[in-house]
Amino acid sequence: MGVIVITGGSRGIGASAAEHCAQRGMGVILTYNSNADAAQSIVQRIESAGGKAVALKLDVADISSFEAFRETVKLTLQTNWGINTLSGLVNNAGYGLFNPLESITESQFDGLLNVHLKGPFFLTQALLSLMEEGASIVNLTSATTRVATAGVAPYAAFKGGLEVLTRYMAKEFGDRQIRANAVSPGAIRTELGGGLNDEFEALLVSQTALGRVGEPQDVARIIAMLLSEESGWINGQAIEVAGGYCI
Numbered sequence: 001m002g003v004i005v006i007t008g009g010s011r012g013i014g015a016s017a018a019e020h021c022a023q024r025g026m027g028v029i030l031t032y033n034s035n036a037d038a039a040q041s042i043v044q045r046i047e048s049a050g051g052k053a054v055a056l057k058l059d060v061a062d063i064s065s066f067e068a069f070r071e072t073v074k075l076t077l078q079t080n081w082g083i084n085t086l087s088g089l090v091n092n093a094g095y096g097l098f099n100p101l102e103s104i105t106e107s108q109f110d111g112l113l114n115v116h117l118k119g120p121f122f123l124t125q126a127l128l129s130l131m132e133e134g135a136s137i138v139n140l141t142s143a144t145t146r147v148a149t150a151g152v153a154p155y156a157a158f159k160g161g162l163e164v165l166t167r168y169m170a171k172e173f174g175d176r177q178i179r180a181n182a183v184s185p186g187a188i189r190t191e192l193g194g195g196l197n198d199e200f201e202a203l204l205v206s207q208t209a210l211g212r213v214g215e216p217q218d219v220a221r222i223i224a225m226l227l228s229e230e231s232g233w234i235n236g237q238a239i240e241v242a243g244g245y246c247i
């Protein structure tokens with residue numbers, strides 16, 4: 001098992017994915033943006049369970065920092081694992097923002113674009129030279145690409161773009177045996193967009209066949225599976241992980 005990078009690994013789905021990947025024997029480089037302490041506590045949880053992880057700072061909207069980040073990843077791989085390559089990348093970092101189409105501002109639009117589409121595009125490009133043959137890329141999209149949800153239009157549109165980009169990654173990286181898949185969660189109990197209030201949760205539960213909202217581990221274990229060899233023939237797919245939301 002090699003070493004993977006998970007962006008936004010300090011909280012929510014990314015933190016849970018980091019733990020699930022470590023349990024499967026992967027080394028984990030998890031990134032945080034503002035919550036260094038939360039990231040460090042995930043590193044400690046992984047290490048006290050016998051795994052190995054390192055937390056690095058990365059703002060996925062700051063494309064100009066990606067070359068330096070690649071050099072830091074390279075050094076981290078050499079120093080902590082004695083290797084030069086990555087076996088996976090999870091483009092997970094993100095944030096939610098509710099604002100109807102008629103009032104969304106250009107800077108809100110650009111902020112969402114940078115984190116949810118432009119960042120994953122150029123971060124993948126920047127880390128490509130470190131990826132080993134057989135590596136796996138997982139991009140976090142959203143069930144809002146399938147079910148229109150008022151108030152999240154740019155977010156959903158960029159997640160839709162990321163889903164299309166996933167197929168292009170699979171196509172263009174296939175000659176290096178690098179796979180790319182999208183994981184598309186339904187509503188998951190995290191702090192995204194301020195978290196779920198009781199009323200919203202009740203609505204989501206009523207719209208979900210399995211009768212509950214998702215927990216971070218519901219998505220994390222699928223991410224870990226897609227990074228593992230057992231999913232080696234799954235490529236270029238978008239897999240919704242939503243308990244049967246709006247079906």
Ligand SMILES: NC(=O)c1ccc[n+]([C@@H]2O[C@H](COP(=O)([O-])OP(=O)(O)OC[C@H]3O[C@@H](n4cnc5c(N)ncnc54)[C@H](OP(=O)(O)O)[C@@H]3O)[C@@H](O)[C@H]2O)c1
Binds near residue numbers: 013093140
């Ligand atoms: N929760 C859901 O219902 C749901 C549904 C569909 C899709 N998703 C997607 O799943 C992914 C994870 O969401 P989550 O629910 O786990 O969110 P979360 O609990 O709010 O955690 C977000 C993570 O992303 C990081 N992050 C935010 N902005 C960043 C930036 N500019 N640069 C780097 N890192 C940044 C945060 O880092 P810091 O804490 O260090 O700032 C944190 O680690 C996102 O892509 C989200 O769109 C979530």
